[in-house]
Amino acid sequence: MQVAVFSTQQHDRECLVPALEAAGMTPRLFTERLTAETAHQAAGARAVCVFTNDDLHGPVLDALASHGIQVIALRCSGYDNLDVEHAQRLGIRVARVPAYSPNAIAEHAVALLMTLNRKTHRAWDRTRRGDFRLDHLTGFDLVGRTVGVVGTGRIGQAFARIMLGFGCRVLAHDPYPNADLQAAGVTYLELEPLLEASQVVSLSCPMTRDNHHLINAERLALLPHGAVLINTARGALVDTDAAEAALESGQLGGFALDVYEDEAGLFFRDWSLSGLPDRRLARLMQRDDVLVTGHQAFLTREALGNIADTTVANLTALYRDPEAQPEGRIV
Structure with missing residues (x-):
């Protein structure tokens, strides 16, 4: 065949x-x-x-x-x-x-979070040039922080358990709460209360007709000022224009994405010589509070x-x- x-x-x-x-x-x-x-x-x-x-x-x-x-x-x-x-x-x-491999996706989400928070990507770029200053590299302890997990299928479950291991308070939103996660200490909430309480939000839900731009301007405004958003699920779950505006205002303190709503025809190709044709993504990638990987969480x-x-x-x-x-x- x-x-x-x-x-x-x-x-x-x-x-x-x-x-x-x-x-x-x-x-x-x-x-x-x-x-x-x-x-x-x-x-x-x-x-x-x-x-x-x-x-x-x-x-x-x-x-x-x-x-x-x-x-x-x-x-x-x-x-x-x-x-x-x-x-x-x-x-x-x-x-x-x-x-x-749900663990592959969950672990990549953690890697994005830790890199963005502790700014190891920026530190690596500096130290390889011989610059060992610590200016603007301050992060925060994850222990004691509230982390919201949107979608608790296999990937969301794996991510939630890792965050529990970090000593975080873990909230979750899913139409089908997982009893094992609840027994482990995860609290299920509706989406809006979860966003209001979470300093870190990770998306691990599927893309459906009903949740296109699930994270939009109105919901980004619910987050605590300076919260971090991680998306390793589907790009169109996030209104990227709204996320960019929230970064610009400081409402969103960091945005790590392995997926992008306009990635089709863009990801999995080398644009290093011709230049990235997507101006919005190019702008985001110039920001110190944004971390982009090219849909590699499964890899x-x-x-x-x-x-x-x-x-x-x-x-x-x-x-x-x-x-x-x-x-x-x-x-």
Whole structure:
């Protein structure tokens, strides 16, 4: 079976490709995103494998179906880039990787928080130039601070437990409170009271139609002055314009993001020579109170191995059995 793999990166060649080949599949690798303009490259393949910023909306699905594609494997957990109803109408079966390493995401969120708070990125830049002054490097102790966790699925649970280990008071918001977290000392609140009480807020909830710009100007205004916001979930959960304004006013004391609402077509590419085309993101990245990583929270050896194994299992099941129900099947 030929599999058209879009948005291919180095780690896909190192982990995913050997797994596909070991299962008797022939990967065809494309560095480009899957879009309406690139969908023709899937012609001749029996299945498509895509990542988080590939486009799986109506016109792209129509194009894939016209080339005989009936199986799509997402090598990620989120599927807000997929028109589920349209895929159903076309009879295209889709599966994702529902959980590859919650700890990887949670630990990256902690790394962002600690780096932004203790300003180790700025200190590293200084000391490598021989500047050992401590000016403007003051952070705060996490112990005793109130940390709000928005979304307590596997990732949110892992992050909350780490924060409990730091000695933080942990609040959480989720429509389905987790009894184990409550037993460990986590208090569940509605979103607005959580924001009002939290010096640090971390987002770990999925992207749905209902929570686009979940963190907007009105909700940022609820935060204690100088609070820190961490987003390793989905970029569009945060109104970036509102976040930039809150940083400018000092209402938001720090913003660390591994995801960005306009990252499609921007992340996973090298803009160092041509210059970043997104002026807003370029402005944010010039700020000392902003820390940006390029959607790398998942990038651990353990997560990549799990992604490869589950993706191959999904492709095998969906290709061989039209009625197969792999763990990550969406459609």
